[in-house]
Amino acid sequence: VTVIPDAGPLPAVDLSDVCDTVTSAGIRVVAVRRPNVPLVQLRIHVPLGDVAARDGTVLRLLPKTLLAGTGARSGSQVAADFQRLGILVGAGADVDDLSVSAGVPAGVLADALAQLADVVAHPAFPQAEVAGERERVVQEVMQEAVDPMSIATHGLDAQLFPRHPYADPLPTVAAVRRTGRARLSQFHEGRVVPSGSVVVAVGDINPERLPQLVEDAFGPWRGGGVSGLLAPPAPEPRSSGVLLVDRPGAVQSNVRVGARCAGRHDGGFPALSLASTVLGGYFTSRLVDNLRERHGYTYSPRSSIDEHRLAAAFAVRAEVGTEVTAAALSEIRYELARLATTEVAAEELEAARRYTSGVLSMAAATQSGLAGMLGAFVSHGLDPDYLERFLRALSEVDVGALAAAAARFLGPAAMTTVVVGDAAVVAAGLEPLGDVTVVQ
């Protein structure tokens, strides 16, 4: 008899050496030495404050135009300076945060921080560069508007966050073209401010030096007092209904089944996250076993929890053959119902727990993995040791806690269903599963 070898323990995560301070401008600096390779991974998060005046057009334009020139340097000079020092930079924004990430050779850390501070704090939004970036955003919006997976994501988010910026609807081309440098400057002046921002540094560094380096790099930049976000109210679930977005001729249907759920600040989150993993969070999950490995309906069915600072949403996603759309949705609802009404086997829970813990600990062993997690957690109001606490909490989840989380959040009755597909072919098949509302 062949014996399968033992696996041994999971890697330990020890974040007791994280240095956590706040600069005189209110920037939180989280730094930790991990000299795996001679680089430093930097993550800068600026919270964008109250959602009342939030504008998806600005959120799409801001990270691009931020790198397009500062008071002191042109856009091409900014790019050339980063390249000269071997700095790899990316910028993005969502409803919660403006974020800038950089991989930096350890020897040029001070210069890198100064260059990054210049683009974050002092963008000039030059007229010609803004016009160019605006047309690029127009083209991105046009591409996103016809991408079926993007249509499905926007469709579900609109249902889960009605009339709230977290729905993050695709802006119209006209709205993008109306946004000029005045609007960007005004938004930046009012909302991109140091107080409450976070700078994470992980790599070949002396963490004790980081607060002073950040202080020096950002200099006299000051500001703050942006008021807090308003949490979106939970919507009424649509239960058995199906919102069907028509794409005539589509060879696949993009199925999304989702609901609002607990976020990381909720004590039930560790159990919920393991429930989602058991259902569709990895290859060994029930959705993959059922929809892919037994039925061959789809390539990569999955479930996950998307987190905003003040709300979270669970979603199942599956791109399925047009001819099996209703059958696939029926199996998804069956798996949701089974998870919400019956206990998982102890070994199924253990596998999900070891997978989740293993993936997080292995990610924490790389500079970019640890920097990314620290940035995401701290910018969402959690402490730098959150990862250690989360791993402990995972180890305490039992079968009963998982069942309770699944019953509370993942039952089919709580779900909203959006399908993007060829309505002429799939609508009739979906009727037995609920009222089908077709939209163009």
Add this chain to the structure above:
Amino acid sequence: VATIEQATLDNGLRVVVSPDAASPVAAVSVLYDVGFRSEPEGATGFAHLFEHLMFQGSENLPKGEFGRVIQGNGGIFNGFTRPDATAYFEQVPAGALELALFCEADRMRAPRITEENLANQIAVVKEEIRVNVLNQPYGGFPWLEDLPQLMFRSFPNAHNGYGSFGDLEAASLEEVRGFFDAYYAPANAVLSVAGGVDPDEVMRLTTRHFAGIARRQAPARPSFAEPLPDGERRASRVDDLAPLPAVALGYRVPNPIEDEQRYFATVLLVSLLTSGPASRLYDRLVRRDKLAADVGSMWGGLDSAWFSRDPTYVAVIAHYPGEELTEPIISVVDAELEAIAGGIAPGALDPVLAQAASAHWMGLDSKYNLALQAAFFAQQRQSPALVFDLVDRLAAAAELVPEVAACWFRPDRRAVCTLVPGATAGGASS
């Protein structure tokens, strides 16, 4: 100092170990020397389908057990198929090294593939093709069919590596067995291990689990050589889902292995042209002339310049607002190439090398990436240690960049493939 240890088992399996005592993970990669270039006519997509089948169970691991064992012990796994190789990899907690080796050895010795699993994975691969190609704007452009068919004439180099639905549906268990016997011999594979492992222990465990797999002759690799194009080749296709036109300029490149210095220079040239917002084509096409929404590059080996043997190519790809801009964009690319061919200032490549070094170090911090890269370098170049001095080797080839631009990136040898939006997308987006 980073080191790499190598050994070869009696059955011909090559073993490469890149130890890092400080790492808490073990990465294992098995790279088989077969890709879609080796598929016979009538069997397009077979190498990739076979990759799926390797996850369907083996002698001691029934269907589903491979994933349960690796993931259920905190690990990740995946596989991918390229023109010249099929890769499998796991990254697990360091204590699970032997478990990962056991799983790879079990399927190298005796995969267990049934009619039912074959039919199931044919259906799954069809959905993979639908989601990545058929139901996707710009799906497959230009890597799947457009450029290979324009740049090459022979079936192995030109055909669609995902395969036609007809060929996939016709795949039989007999062909599966034949493909395994021909290409999945230990002597046709490299086992690469990286991370917090002791090289002696790796060799001991490798012997325990792999040495019992019978030796079989590795297949002789046929020449896939093709003459360079004797003129510019052009093609255009309509994509009903795409809202904007796109163009891909394909260039044959020096032999990645036999003409290594010029190939290194090619990699530098392509970075100088297309890598990031400081690159020459971004500066011209996107920032200054505002002709294109974006510009980038893609290698014939797909995700990396280091995944393919000869003959192969690189493509410069741009998306842009209107078809009238196609020729102006091509003119700018030509002008920038001509300028580089005329000579570059001393030190002009230093910033490119600085960013390449950072990207390279970032890659090496991920152990499965390191294991995979060492496996490719071991299999295709017999030099896995190239993972550690790649950037120095690139730097040493800098002076060849103008010559490569002049000789290889000529308008009369390139392929130009355009993708034109169809009525559906054009109507939807306006």
